[in-house]
Amino acid sequence: MKTLRKVLVPLAMFPLKNIAYAQKRDSIPLKVRAFFADKFPQNRDLNIDYTQTTPYRFSSKLQETELPDNKMKGFQQLKVNANIYFIKNKNWLLSTALNYRYTAFSTEEPVLSGTEKKNDFHYHSESVNLSYFSKLFNKTAIYTASASVDGSDRHFERIRGLMTASIVLKATPKTKMLVGLAGFIDPSAQIPLLPIFTYENKFSNGWVLDILLPKKLLIRRDIFTNSRISLGTEMDNTSFYIYRNTKTYEFRQLEINSGAIYEHNLGSNFIGTLKAGIRAVPQARVFDKEESLKDYLFEASYKPSFYFNIGISYNPFANPRVK
Structure with a gap:
């Protein structure tokens, strides 16, 4: 699976995030409001979570040169995400998404010459998202435009754009279905379009x-x-920026987490979450920020590891009633 999805996955969520809030507004059509009617909402207005993995081995190469096998002794990550809504009416929804991620890891040997065995990185991204709700073929359609910036604790680095179009094909108490398409304005992206599909069946x-x-x-x-x-x-x-010899590089890796998730509605719009299972990282790359992801300098492949995640979210716009 291509590393590109590490960027596309969170971006493809934008129209669904907007629906998640729109369903709470009486002015939005009932089918849209029903789409995510749940005491465990898909979108969390404020979320904090922490992830820890067990040690694992990995192989890597610098350009075409194979490097000695290494071991990830520890990997920790803290995430803080917030979604804030400004304009909410029958046809329009304006919001912003704020994200911060702290990543720390230590290896048995330095990954590259001149690097440390222990590393920590700060990453943040901010976006403004505008959605328009209308009808298409007598079904609810959602059009979204987003502009985002990201960076590190040193600098802002990238500006990206996203446009989506999606349609709610079905929204009943038993079955919910949405399809769409996302287009990206991002020089580091490998493909310009990505399909969106969501389906729920009880x-x-x-x-x-x-x-x-x-x-x-x-x-x-x-x-x-x-x-x-x-x-x-x-x-x-996981992504972050690396600064070496006056040049800026970007690190990206895709994570596939398979296992169990336990969620508990704590009342007063708080939800606690526990996740555990096996994490697979099929590919991780470092590339010059001015180049595309496919023009990478460093690539690593990791063995599977056990992961544990604990989080808490607060949803002030959700229905506070607990069944």
Whole structure:
């Protein structure tokens, strides 16, 4: 699976994030509001989570030169995400997404000459997202335009653009389906377009199939009054900027997390989350910021590892009632 998805996955979520808030507004069509009607909303207004993995081996190469096998002794990551909404009416939704990620890891040997065995990196991104709701073929359609910047604790680095068009094909208490297309304005992207597909189906035995491509594939079920468990696979990404010899490089890696997710509605719009399972990182690359991801300088391939994640979210715009 191409490393490009590490960038495309979070961007493809933008129209779904906007629907998640739109469903709480009486001015938005009922089918859209029903799309994510859940006491565990797809989108979290404020979320903080921490991830830890067990040690794992990895191989790497610098350009075409194979490097000695190495070991990741420790990998930790802290994420803070916030979504703020400004304009909310029948046809328009204006919001901003703020993201911060701290990544720290230590290796048995330095990854490259001149680097340290222990490394830590700060990464942030900010975006402004505008959505327009209308009708297409007598179905609810959502059009989104987004502009984002990202960077490190030293500098702002990239400016990106995103445009999406999606349509709600079905939104009933049992089945929900949306399809769309995302287009990217990003010099580091390998492909300009990415399809969006989300599908949810509730079975009579209490299990729910939850698909959001290319983000996740889960089955889930309520297990207590205010708790649910999910089993399946989610995709995530890690990226940050590296500064060496007056040049700026970008690191990107794709993470495929397979295992179990436990969520508990704590009341007062707070939700706690526990995740655990196996993490696979099929590819990680470092490339010059001025070049494309395919023109990489360094590439690594990791063995699977066990991961653990704990998080808490606060959703002030959600329905505070707990069933």
